[in-house]
Amino acid sequence: MKIVEELEGSGGLASIARMTEAIAALETRRTELIQELRSQRLASWEEIGQACGMTRQGASRRWSRQAHATSFGAAAAAYRRGRPPYPESAVDWLIPGTAKSVLDLGAGTGKLTQLLVARELAVTAVEPLAEMRSELVAAAPAADVRDGSAEAIPLENKAVDAVVVAQAWHWFDAAKALPEIARVLTPGGTLGLVWNVRDHSVAWVAELDRVLHRHTRQEIDTRPSIGTPFREVERLDVRWEHALTRDELLDLVASRSYVITMPGKDRDELMHQVSELLDSHLDLRGRKKLTMPYVTRCTRARLAS
Structure with missing residues (x-):
């Protein structure tokens, strides 16, 4: 009182x-x-x-x-090891050929940032979690790495020609993020969203998802609506495969947000069930190298001039 x-x-x-x-x-x-x-x-x-x-x-x-x-900080290293990159054809589509500067927003450990830097673009990478930024700096030292969020982007007005968001849009408050993204884009600049989604049409991938969803199900809208002041919304799906080891697949599972936040007993049980699948499935057992099929779902929109 x-x-x-x-x-x-x-x-x-x-x-x-x-x-x-x-x-x-x-x-x-x-x-x-x-x-x-x-x-x-x-x-x-x-x-x-x-x-x-x-x-x-x-x-x-x-x-x-x-x-x-905010859970990813506890598993930043596993995220870096287990998460796949993005296909070059998707990056080609997301970034206009005329762009010279790009913002990777919610950049995580730099899976997309590395590909942008390799294209000799002026790359700014914004990531709110300190543990993820440490991995990001190591992965893409040529990028300008900054602490910040989609709702409060640490850039001046009209600072970049393109903004890309990889595997992170569903964490943003879109009502606050869209005006901020529009603010830092040059007139006519582009916003690109991208997700890697496991291809469930492959039998062992469907079985893996069945194991994961015994515990929880995380539904993500990978074709979100993009409102004003953006227009000319376009979609693209890219099918491809990512080679990884058994340990990297376990890291992929361990880096999921819903797995990180599970009670310890449930998490251990889930990881045990995934290991059993790797040991027993006809398409997987005895293999040191695996191939994970993905559908990379992309959305592109242009800022009104």
Whole structure:
């Protein structure tokens, strides 16, 4: 009550402003604490809900997306080892031939950043998680790596000719991210979104997904709508294959956000089931090298001039 009295002071609009600022700061800190508890598997959603005066479902709905988005820091090295690159034909389509500067937004460990740097573009890579940025700097030292987010991009107005988002758009608040992306793009610049999606038409990949989805299912819209001020929205699918080892496939599974945030016992059981699949499936057992089929789904839109 003493804190409330201090914030209230003599009342009026100034008091409301002080209270609003204090509430926002407390909510930010509460979110950080919840993310720490979930990333370290120290509390369940039911326990967090009770502490917040909410149901388990209410707490999960409110904070699970943020917890998943920030969970990758705990598995940054596994993410780098296990995640696939992107096919050159997709990058050709996403980046206009006239572009000289590009922003890789939500760049992660630099899987796409490396391909952009190799094209001798002026590349800025923005990534909010420190652990991911460490991997990113090592992978793409020629890029200008910055701390930031899609909702608050650390660039000047009209700074780049193209913005690309690889495997990250579903973590953004699109209502805030689109105006920010438009701000940093030159007139007529392009926004490109890309996801690598496992090709479930292959039998062993379908079985792998069945194992993963026993525990949880993460639905991602890989053909999102892109609103104003963007126009001329186009789509492209690229089918290709990525060679990887058994250990790299296990890293691929371990780097999924929903796997990182699982309780330790459930996560260990899932990894055991994936290992059993690798040992027993007719298309996989005894093989040191595997081939993962992918469909890379791309969306491209142009900023109105």
